[in-house]
Amino acid sequence: MKVTPLAPHISKLADTLAPALIKIRHHLHQYPEPGRQEKETTAYLIHQLEPFNLQLTTHYVETGFWADLQIQPDAPFLALRCDIDALPIAEKNEIPYASKNEGVMHACGHDAHAAVLSGAAMVLSRLKSELTGNVRFIFQPAEEITPGGALDMIERGVLEGVEAILTLHSDPRIEVGKVGFKFGPFMASTDIFKIQIFGKGAHAANPHKSIDPIMIAAQLINSLHQVISREINPVTPAVITVTRILAGTTINVIPGEAEIWGTLRALDKSTRTFLQNRLREVTASLCEMHHAQSELTLDKGAPPVVNDDALCQIVRNATAEILGESHVKILVEPDMGAEDFAWYLQTVPGMIFRLGTKGRPGSEFELHHPNFDIDDRALAVGVKVFCMSVFKYFEGKEEPQSK
Ligand code: NI
DSSP states (O other): OOOTTHHHHHHHHHHHHHHHHHHHHHHHHHSOOBTTOOHHHHHHHHHHHGGGOOEEEEOSSSOOEEEEEOSSTTOOEEEEEEEOOBBSOOOOOOSTTOOOSTTOBOOSSHHHHHHHHHHHHHHHHHTGGGOOSEEEEEEEOOTTSSSOHHHHHHHTTTTTTEEEEEEEEEEEEEETTOEEEOOEEEEOEEEEEEEEEEOBOEETTOGGGSBOHHHHHHHHHHHHHHHHHHHSOTTSOEEEEEEEEEEOSSSSEEOSEEEEEEEEEESSHHHHHHHHHHHHHHHHHHHHHTTOEEEEEEEEOOOOEEEOHHHHHHHHHHHHHHHOGGGEEEOOSOBSOOOGGGGGGGTSOEEEEEEEEEOSTTOOSOTTOTTOOOOTTHHHHHHHHHHHHHHHHHHHHHHHHTO
């Protein structure tokens, strides 16, 4: 199949669709819903896709859904995935489409992701006769929650028949019109921990009668940071961050208990396991040394996101073909942020690309900032990259078969 003439055709369809996609994005932005509560969002997106004759799989109680564009029965699917949930952040933007749901905001661009994926579904439906393989569009809930909605979707069977998976994320550090690619390890694993230290309370003037959990907590925080600085190879990325410490009620009493919360990040499995083990060992031995008791709760989140290099190359080439080589931005550094897309990659190869969203004034704020917003020109760009990548993917599969 000749794919090359398709690029201008896809571009034209995506550009024509752009005003409708902006409307979808603004609607979602106005009515954001947090993870596992995306009922209106799900219904709205399904409604947008209804005219396109896709095969929908919905679950009545849960949020999220997937839509299949099936060309060949029994053939595997290439999946395109987006996330649809918002964050518990109060929006500070003064824009006509600002959030109407108090304290909830699309501050991570998932409104844009859902609009882009809807657009890709619409364009590919129109190009159905040109397609040689099946495409599944996944609208995933609860990406921002640990454990994330990817696991819910996998449990519901979203990966059945899927051969590979692609996704995107907005990036306010990349100019609109450009797309970022990182080959190999891209994003970190995430684990969250809570340590309870049980000491012995006493009058502040009698520290010798106490087992001071505040002093132990202080030492523990230092010791955990020393794991990074003295036990991890300096060229291996690893993070231990303590984000919350709770203890005491007043000035002249040593409390009986203290609590430390935090997160572990790593880019590979062995570093992740090492951090988990050292967290346990350092906590237990330091508390034992001071005759305190401790309890560690470790919730294991998503594994690292490791992009499949072959798929990354396909999407990178598709981007160069449809947008031009100068619109490809190769990212050198990984990101210690996490993404529950990693769960899909435990079963099928996949890749995530970064969609540049920085353009008009007001689109320069970081993800999760109460002023975060995107330059809407990014939507059509995302649609073009997704659609062209789908054709490139199937084109690559045809070649060895036609021998
Ligand atoms: Ni996000």
